[in-house]
Amino acid sequence: MNCFEHVTVKNLMSRFNVCAQDWGENDCIYAFHKFYYFMEGEATLIIEGDVFTPQPEDLFLIPANTKHSYSHNPNHPVLKYWSHFNLVLDQEQKLIYHRETVKCSISQQLIVPTFEALVQTDVAANPLNALTEKTTLLQILKLFLERVNLALLLPANTNEFSNKVNSYIRNHLQSEITLAELANLVHLHPNYFIKYFKKYFNVTPIEYVNTVRLQMAAKSLIHDPHKSIERIADEVGFNDYRYFSRLFKKKYGVSPSQYKGV
Numbered sequence: 001m002n003c004f005e006h007v008t009v010k011n012l013m014s015r016f017n018v019c020a021q022d023w024g025e026n027d028c029i030y031a032f033h034k035f036y037y038f039m040e041g042e043a044t045l046i047i048e049g050d051v052f053t054p055q056p057e058d059l060f061l062i063p064a065n066t067k068h069s070y071s072h073n074p075n076h077p078v079l080k081y082w083s084h085f086n087l088v089l090d091q092e093q094k095l096i097y098h099r100e101t102v103k104c105s106i107s108q109q110l111i112v113p114t115f116e117a118l119v120q121t122d123v124a125a126n127p128l129n130a131l132t133e134k135t136t137l138l139q140i141l142k143l144f145l146e147r148v149n150l151a152l153l154l155p156a157n158t159n160e161f162s163n164k165v166n167s168y169i170r171n172h173l174q175s176e177i178t179l180a181e182l183a184n185l186v187h188l189h190p191n192y193f194i195k196y197f198k199k200y201f202n203v204t205p206i207e208y209v210n211t212v213r214l215q216m217a218a219k220s221l222i223h224d225p226h227k228s229i230e231r232i233a234d235e236v237g238f239n240d241y242r243y244f245s246r247l248f249k250k251k252y253g254v255s256p257s258q259y260k261g262v
Helices: 108-123 129-145 158-171 179-185 190-201 205-223 229-235 241-252 256-261
Strands: 008-018 024-028 033-040 043-047 050-052 058-062 068-072 079-088 103-105
Touching: 008 108, 008 129, 033 108, 043 058, 058 129, 079 108, 079 129, 108 129, 158 179, 158 190, 158 205, 179 190, 179 205, 190 205, 205 229, 205 241, 205 256, 229 241, 229 256, 241 256
Parallel strands: none
Antiparallel strands: 008 079, 024 068, 033 058, 033 079, 043 050, 043 068, 058 103
16 A cells, blocks of 8 residues: 555745844654755755755755754855644655755756745635645645655554564674664665664664574574574574673573583
């Protein structure tokens, strides 16, 4: 099913203005999404550690729950359209931050009339303007999504996420499994991947990888008693036998040799 089929969007606030001299904030995280469309001025955005210097006609989408900082040069103040909004997609899909999908370039002729309509309906008192707000905000969202890689902006749902991660780990047990590899597998920024992973699995990626390796080692100790412990450790990705033994005893309460004897 298309995750946009029953999309729900709500404009919280939209404006067009020159930023105040003290416009800026450090390491903020908000529960809503942000659109920034830059017209003039010198600004700096730091999003999940990535630094951007917006140019005129750049449209930025900062997803909800993304750590970011923003500031500008008061001698060359920023003039921009902006919108804070909520977005609910089908299939529990959520927009997430990725360096390559945070911005796109759209001409003023194409997007300014739509932003202007959004701002005008936001400041007016007519309750029917809520309908226009939804329409115009969705138009802006569509313009943005058409210009970025959706596979990077929309993560896999929880089932797909779990299946992909588990399959990759089990197929690469003998190799070094890095955070960057796992994050790239599901098209997530490494910082966001850690948060998403811990929320789903309740442990860090490294802890989870080690747990899978120890589980596979425990099975092998029982079903392949003729294999040496050193070989089993190597087959599940532990190059350091002593480190493997220490983790194994911590998890199962006995050493690998004692477990094998049982």
